[in-house]
Amino acid sequence: MSNFTTQQTSHMLDTYNASKEADYATRSAVVKALAKEFEVTVPQVRGKLVAEKVYVPKAKPSATVNKVNKEDVITAMENVYGVELPSYKNASLRDLTAHWEAIVRMSQSVNAEMGVKE
Numbered sequence: 001m002s003n004f005t006t007q008q009t010s011h012m013l014d015t016y017n018a019s020k021e022a023d024y025a026t027r028s029a030v031v032k033a034l035a036k037e038f039e040v041t042v043p044q045v046r047g048k049l050v051a052e053k054v055y056v057p058k059a060k061p062s063a064t065v066n067k068v069n070k071e072d073v074i075t076a077m078e079n080v081y082g083v084e085l086p087s088y089k090n091a092s093l094r095d096l097t098a099h100w101e102a103i104v105r106m107s108q109s110v111n112a113e114m115g116v117k118e
Contacts, residue, residue, distance in 0.1 A: 004048055008038060016049055024058045068093070073100050 004012065012034055019030045035045045049055035073096040074088045080103060088096065 004038070009048065009052070012038075012045065012048060013052060013054060016054060020054065020056055024056075027056060068097065070096055073097060076100060077103070 015034060016027070016030055019027050022030075031042055031045050031049070035042045038045070046055060070089065070091075070093050073093070074085060077088065077096075077100060078085050091099075
């Protein structure tokens with residue numbers, strides 16, 4: 001049975017919407033329970049929820065979570081040095097990143113020598 005009655009759809013929406021803010025595992029469990037209750041497959045329930053525009057898919061990890069760009073590195077260096085570094089825009093991201101990592105290591109070393117906890 002892939003066509004749901006109005007009452008079934010209403011019940012499905014109420015049940016799913018009650019868990020909409022929950023984590024993916026909880027929402028998935030609700031979909032499985034609805035499928036069992038209506039004696040249909042999980043994809044049929046999911047399809048109905050998608051058609052009703054209420055289904056919340058599993059979040060996909062962002063591919064750019066840790067992506068660094070030149071402008072951010074240059075801005076960080078300018079903040080540390082307290083001066084503008086206009087010629088740094090001509091440097092490669094690789095060189096800028098290496099420079100920034102050296103700054104961080106040096107700062108950590110100085111802080112350790114001075115007994116400063118990060």
